[in-house]
Amino acid sequence: MRLVLIAFLILSFSLTSLAKVDKRDKIYEEALELYKRKNYFSALDHIGKQYKYKSPDRNAKHLIEKILEHTGTHYFNTYGDLELRKMNIPETDLIMAKRNFYLGKYKYALKRLNKIPKAHRLKPEALLLKGSVFNMKNEFEKADQAWAECSEDAVSKIGLQKEKVQRYFTIIKEDCFINRARMRFKQKKYLMAMKLYDSIPKTSFQWPYILLEKAWAQYYLGNYNNTIGTLITYNSPLLASYFTPEAEVLKALSYYKLCLYDDALQVIEKYYDNYTPKSNKLRSVIAKNNSDTYFFDLMFTPITETEKDSAFLRNLITQVSKRVKYNLDLNTLYTLNTEIVRNDKKSKQNKLAEIKKDLKEQINHYVKVSMYRYINQIHSFATEMFNLKLEILSDKRNLVYRNKVSKNLKRGSLENVKRESHQEFWTFENAFWADELGDYSLGLKSQCKKR
Amino acid sequence: MKSILMILVLTCSLSAFGKENVVYKYKQYEKFDLGDLEIKGSIIAPGDLSVKERRRKIFKRKLYRRKNFDEFIQRDIKFIR
Numbered sequence: 461m462r463l464v465l466i467a468f469l470i471l472s473f474s475l476t477s478l479a480k481v482d483k484r485d486k487i488y489e490e491a492l493e494l495y496k497r498k499n500y501f502s503a504l505d506h507i508g509k510q511y512k513y514k515s516p517d518r519n520a521k522h523l524i525e526k527i528l529e530h531t532g533t534h535y536f537n538t539y540g541d542l543e544l545r546k547m548n549i550p551e552t553d554l555i556m557a558k559r560n561f562y563l564g565k566y567k568y569a570l571k572r573l574n575k576i577p578k579a580h581r582l583k584p585e586a587l588l589l590k591g592s593v594f595n596m597k598n599e600f601e602k603a604d605q606a607w608a609e610c611s612e613d614a615v616s617k618i619g620l621q622k623e624k625v626q627r628y629f630t631i632i633k634e635d636c637f638i639n640r641a642r643m644r645f646k647q648k649k650y651l652m653a654m655k656l657y658d659s660i661p662k663t664s665f666q667w668p669y670i671l672l673e674k675a676w677a678q679y680y681l682g683n684y685n686n687t688i689g690t691l692i693t694y695n696s697p698l699l700a701s702y703f704t705p706e707a708e709v710l711k712a713l714s715y716y717k718l719c720l721y722d723d724a725l726q727v728i729e730k731y732y733d734n735y736t737p738k739s740n741k742l743r744s745v746i747a748k749n750n751s752d753t754y755f756f757d758l759m760f761t762p763i764t765e766t767e768k769d770s771a772f773l774r775n776l777i778t779q780v781s782k783r784v785k786y787n788l789d790l791n792t793l794y795t796l797n798t799e800i801v802r803n804d805k806k807s808k809q810n811k812l813a814e815i816k817k818d819l820k821e822q823i824n825h826y827v828k829v830s831m832y833r834y835i836n837q838i839h840s841f842a843t844e845m846f847n848l849k850l851e852i853l854s855d856k857r858n859l860v861y862r863n864k865v866s867k868n869l870k871r872g873s874l875e876n877v878k879r880e881s882h883q884e885f886w887t888f889e890n891a892f893w894a895d896e897l898g899d900y901s902l903g904l905k906s907q908c909k910k911r
Numbered sequence: 912m913k914s915i916l917m918i919l920v921l922t923c924s925l926s927a928f929g930k931e932n933v934v935y936k937y938k939q940y941e942k943f944d945l946g947d948l949e950i951k952g953s954i955i956a957p958g959d960l961s962v963k964e965r966r967r968k969i970f971k972r973k974l975y976r977r978k979n980f981d982e983f984i985q986r987d988i989k990f991i992r
Binding site: 516546554558561562576585588589592595596631635638639642645669673676706709711760783785788812821841844847848850851858861 | 973989
């Protein structure tokens, strides 16, 4: 009797597990069918929810990765850590590593990053993150190594990709290179940082952003004329759309270091005159926020309309629209729309509508956060400007007390320009030339010794 | 006894009536010739007037300094995905 009972139990257990395997196989087959019919998002949802609490087998993993090449990874953004861990594929490992990185849990971030295979398409991005983790831990040699490897790997993957994918790898390559310069800056090796910054070509996507960083390195080297000169590049019409309030603070600080107090005060006043209406404009834009997709819709407002309303707002929108993340998300949205419009009989239209709503909300949130960040930057740098203004006024008062106010200050001379052996300088003729951008310098004489 | 008391009261009241109001008068104008005054003693004050300059309080504010670009590194990662 006992034997019969045991045999019955074993039989029922094996039957249920067989049924489970059958069910999983069935889901895999269905997902594969959806994939073959180009219903990528339907396929992802079909197979993805099956493995929320159980790790997928090799075949399922392979299929999920193939689907993700079309859909992007945004689907997993709403997954919790436990669910992502169960998925156990490079895409989810990268998401988890990023989450841990932002939370300062570097050990876990590294653990996830080390699982990403060398030949995987996400490897360069993983190496970019790995270097950043080491940099945060002040393990500079390891960071440098990871970033050097990242640049190389990204270059090898640019190859014969589509233009958009090429851009993705190019930006990763440049980021890794720039980060090496940033790391030298952190180590206070400013000359070394300058050399690395100088080797970044002006055609690089990131070049306009690194001007500010280069100017900081020059500032700490005591080359205040070069600092101001580099920052003046942002005044050229070509870079007018870049948002750089910090550059104004650095410019004012450099004038202050040269004891050119009136010039510094002028920069400060200009900052207030320039950024107060911009801040007000941004405030009014944020205050209008009247729907769940308000910021998403803002990105699609015709250029003529936003430009008429505010050129500044238009520029900010342009900046956000240039980012890789925004473009990847937008690409996903277009792929999703195509699937919805195609309306294949096997596709899951209800689920697709849900995914679309979710994706639009994610893009909306991203743009919203960017806008808030812009306004916060204006305000925080206004505080820095105010501090500097007080300091300048205090120093000016001391000069009056000591009766040492200089008159008839002589402006600019090439003698005051610090230059490297390979550099040559000409006088500025009120016109910005593309090949000169970033190489400007002022020739102002410091007034500190006189005083 | 009564007669003694009467005499005492009478003498007291008479003495009270006898007091006159005294009016004090001060000089309306008085001239001092300071040059003519002589003060006895030795001079211990310094010969010339001098004021010690107060040490001026120096207010130093912490001006903006960028120590690293870690936030830029993080920002660039967020720009990618």
